[in-house]
Amino acid sequence: MPLITMREALNQALREEMRRDESVFLMGEEVGAYEGAYKVSRGLLAEFGPKRVIDTPISELGFAGLGVGAAMVGLRPVIEFMTFNFSILATDQIINSAAKMLYMSGGQFKIPIVFRGPNGSAYQVSSQHSQALESWYAHFPGLKVVMPSTPADAKGLLKSAIRDDDPVIFMEQERMYGMKGEVPEDEDFIIPLGVADIKREGTDVTIVARSLMVPVALRAAEELEKEGISCEVIDPRTIRPLDIETIVNSVKKTNRVVIAEESHPFCGVGAEISAEIIERAFDYLDAPPRRVSGADAPMPYAKNLEALAIPDVQRIVAAVREVTYTA
Amino acid sequence: MATKIVMPKLSPTMEEGQLARWLKKEGEQIAPGETIAEVDTDKATMEVTANTAGVLRKILVHEGESVPLGHPIAIVGEADEDISALLTEVEKSPGGEKVKQSAPAAEERAAREERREAPSPEAPSNGERGAERIFVSPIAARMAAEAGINLRTLKGSGPGGRIIKRDIEAAIEASRQAAPRLAEAAPAQPIPSEAAPYEEVPLTEMRRTIARRLASSIGPVPHFFLTTEIEMDRAIELRRSLNELDPELNISLNDIIVKVAAAALMQHPQVNASFQERAIRYYKQADIGVAVALEDGLITPVVRAANLKSLGTISREIRELAERARARKLKPEEYTGATFSVSNLGMFGIDEFTAIINPPEAGILAVGAAQPKPVVRDGEIVIRQMMRVTMSCDHRIIDGATGAQFLQTFKRLLENPLRLLI
Numbered sequence: 001m002p003l004i005t006m007r008e009a010l011n012q013a014l015r016e017e018m019r020r021d022e023s024v025f026l027m028g029e030e031v032g033a034y035e036g037a038y039k040v041s042r043g044l045l046a047e048f049g050p051k052r053v054i055d056t057p058i059s060e061l062g063f064a065g066l067g068v069g070a071a072m073v074g075l076r077p078v079i080e081f082m083t084f085n086f087s088i089l090a091t092d093q094i095i096n097s098a099a100k101m102l103y104m105s106g107g108q109f110k111i112p113i114v115f116r117g118p119n120g121s122a123y124q125v126s127s128q129h130s131q132a133l134e135s136w137y138a139h140f141p142g143l144k145v146v147m148p149s150t151p152a153d154a155k156g157l158l159k160s161a162i163r164d165d166d167p168v169i170f171m172e173q174e175r176m177y178g179m180k181g182e183v184p185e186d187e188d189f190i191i192p193l194g195v196a197d198i199k200r201e202g203t204d205v206t207i208v209a210r211s212l213m214v215p216v217a218l219r220a221a222e223e224l225e226k227e228g229i230s231c232e233v234i235d236p237r238t239i240r241p242l243d244i245e246t247i248v249n250s251v252k253k254t255n256r257v258v259i260a261e262e263s264h265p266f267c268g269v270g271a272e273i274s275a276e277i278i279e280r281a282f283d284y285l286d287a288p289p290r291r292v293s294g295a296d297a298p299m300p301y302a303k304n305l306e307a308l309a310i311p312d313v314q315r316i317v318a319a320v321r322e323v324t325y326t327a
Numbered sequence: 328m329a330t331k332i333v334m335p336k337l338s339p340t341m342e343e344g345q346l347a348r349w350l351k352k353e354g355e356q357i358a359p360g361e362t363i364a365e366v367d368t369d370k371a372t373m374e375v376t377a378n379t380a381g382v383l384r385k386i387l388v389h390e391g392e393s394v395p396l397g398h399p400i401a402i403v404g405e406a407d408e409d410i411s412a413l414l415t416e417v418e419k420s421p422g423g424e425k426v427k428q429s430a431p432a433a434e435e436r437a438a439r440e441e442r443r444e445a446p447s448p449e450a451p452s453n454g455e456r457g458a459e460r461i462f463v464s465p466i467a468a469r470m471a472a473e474a475g476i477n478l479r480t481l482k483g484s485g486p487g488g489r490i491i492k493r494d495i496e497a498a499i500e501a502s503r504q505a506a507p508r509l510a511e512a513a514p515a516q517p518i519p520s521e522a523a524p525y526e527e528v529p530l531t532e533m534r535r536t537i538a539r540r541l542a543s544s545i546g547p548v549p550h551f552f553l554t555t556e557i558e559m560d561r562a563i564e565l566r567r568s569l570n571e572l573d574p575e576l577n578i579s580l581n582d583i584i585v586k587v588a589a590a591a592l593m594q595h596p597q598v599n600a601s602f603q604e605r606a607i608r609y610y611k612q613a614d615i616g617v618a619v620a621l622e623d624g625l626i627t628p629v630v631r632a633a634n635l636k637s638l639g640t641i642s643r644e645i646r647e648l649a650e651r652a653r654a655r656k657l658k659p660e661e662y663t664g665a666t667f668s669v670s671n672l673g674m675f676g677i678d679e680f681t682a683i684i685n686p687p688e689a690g691i692l693a694v695g696a697a698q699p700k701p702v703v704r705d706g707e708i709v710i711r712q713m714m715r716v717t718m719s720c721d722h723r724i725i726d727g728a729t730g731a732q733f734l735q736t737f738k739r740l741l742e743n744p745l746r747l748l749i
Binding site: 203228230255282283284285286287325 | 464465466467469484485486491492493530535539604605
């Protein structure tokens with residue numbers, strides 16, 4: 001299998017789905033002539049032309065709404081947010097329109113739309129541009145939320161998201177666009193939404209990690225293996241619908257769990273996973289579930305403080321030692 | 328000092344027991360080893376024996392009542408001793424509800440309960456552990472209940488004294504090791520009839536990696552197989568001579584194979600072992616499981632400490648165990664806890680086969696039929712009785728060379744069984 005970057009994998013997914021289905025189109029700021037702020041849409045304007053690769057003004061609420069309308073009449077828009085921080089402006093269209101339309105129209109209007117772009121921290125872009133917003137969108141019934149952690153997952157999940165008849169929030173990570181991995185070239189390669197992936201098998205503790213935290217958790221697992229602690233790393237891949245079965249089964253085996261996430265802890269996805277585990281696997285726990293989250297504070301601009309605000313290998317290792325009583 | 332007698336674990340799968348019959352009454356003297364009650368388990372009616380001397384002071388569980396493993400069923404002490412503290416503790420222990428059904432103590436207890444309900448913010452002045460709040464992780468609580476372990480006897484190693492999974496594992500381990508010690512104290516019994524004692528050596532990093540990688544490639548127990556052909560003429564001759572000496576003996580080739588396997592295991596302790604999650608357990612005696620075919624299945628009765636027993640004893644034991652196996656009269660401890668197994672299909676004319684390891688044992692020997700075959704000896708073709716054996720090895724513990732060396736010893740002994748006498 002070819003070794004390609006996350007941005008190339010996303011580009012392949014878009015290209016293949018646009019070739020496969022004429023109703024798929026891409027719209028957002030700088031997606032056409034500039035080929036995307038992170039070059040995810042490289043070559044798409046040249047291949048598909050300005051009717052299907054549309055540069056928009058800086059008007060998130062406007063083009064998100066345009067996308068929802070297009071989806072109502074049968075098209076399959078992919079809306080790129082330059083980052084999800086800017087999607088905050090478009091939440092009325094996403095939450096009040098896209099998420100509710102199927103329900104409020106009594107099933108008459110499905111909204112097969114994908115909102116995608118980078119989520120979470122980048123490099124020193126400070127408080128307003130470093131936010132991990134998955135818990136916002138996962139909160140609302142009617143939206144699916146996807147967060148890939150490898151190039152292959154990114155490709156297979158984006159293709160599924162585009163083919164899905166519901167609105168999908170597809171969250172990439174700026175720090176991961178250059179990450180390489182093996183990716184199948186097969187045009188029919190898709191990964192179903194709602195299926196977690198066991199990134200590493202282990203017996204002593206389960207680490208649930210998503211997006212940027214998956215490679216960090218895997219490095220922590222390697223370090224812990226040297227001490228004889230065997231970690232199972234589970235990547236839910238889809239936050240909603242959440243494959244809680246896979247997580248619970250793992251915890252029943254290991255009896256301990258650490259949840260790593262880049263987002264703030266309060267009312268976060270980690271809190272939800274923790275609650276689900278306690279409700280479903282209480283009798284199997286040997287220690288309280290432990291979250292390792294981003295700092296409960298706005299992201300600092302200073303490089304040293306930024307590093308402290310994002311979970312790293314050492315913090316995950318420390319949390320694992322705590323729940324395995326090996327500290 | 329007064330002590331509790333608790334519901335013992337009488338079969339491997341037992342979780343609770345129903346008291347079928349008390350053989351002693353309150354006030355009667357009891358002695359260690361004496362049968363004091365009968366209990367119905369999930370499998371059969373089993374006897375409960377006392378392990379202390381004293382007077383049966385109080386029966387806590389009456390005939391027909393069921394209680395979980397580890398639950399107190401009676402109190403033994405001196406005839407005139409004050410047992411009220413112990414009674415209080417018993418009543419407060421988890422599962423105390425069930426005991427409440429026993430009528431005679433009910434009034435007494437009700438009175439005490441009233442006293443207990445009176446709010447008392449201070450810690451119990453008598454330092455009685457029975458009244459302390461226990462902190463225990465959910466999985467540890469569940470494991471303790473299943474193993475019949477009283478949490479109040481444990482000290483937690485987690486934060487704030489929380490009892491955690493590894494404390495329960497340690498307690499189970501300790502009780503397992505305590506069992507053989509009791510046997511030693513029992514009157515004259517030169518050869519242990521209990522499960523093999525062992526020492527546990529923590530897994531090395533390399534061993535752990537080998538274990539993980541191999542296990543992930545084939546099932547939970549990664550098997551590999553070693554086959555060798557053994558010249559059986561001398562073993563057959565030995566058997567004939569022995570049976571001529573005393574036809575009553577009726578020693579079979581399989582008896583010799585079991586004896587030889589036990590001797591070889593003693594020379595290769597790496598093979599007489601079992602894989603634990605974090606350690607390898609090396610057994611200090613060879614408890615050999617001998618596969619016995621039943622009409623609708625098979626069972627593997629165990630010859631304990633076969634390395635210490637004579638051929639005659641082994642032969643007699645196997646015959647006796649096999650007979651009772653066919654009559655379904657084996658006790659659980661007679662068919663569990665082997666350290667190695669032998670399966671012989673020679674009587675069915677099988678040339679060779681592979682057997683599946685019976686976990687947690689690390690190996691099993693599959694024995695084919697001994698039959699005349701042309702072989703080359705000193706450049707000449709001669710006829711010899713040849714038998715093929717295949718050993719299945721648990722690769723997490725046994726490597727190719729380790730298994731091969733064991734099999735080499737086994738072969739050398741079996742080809743010259745007189746070596747057993749050296």
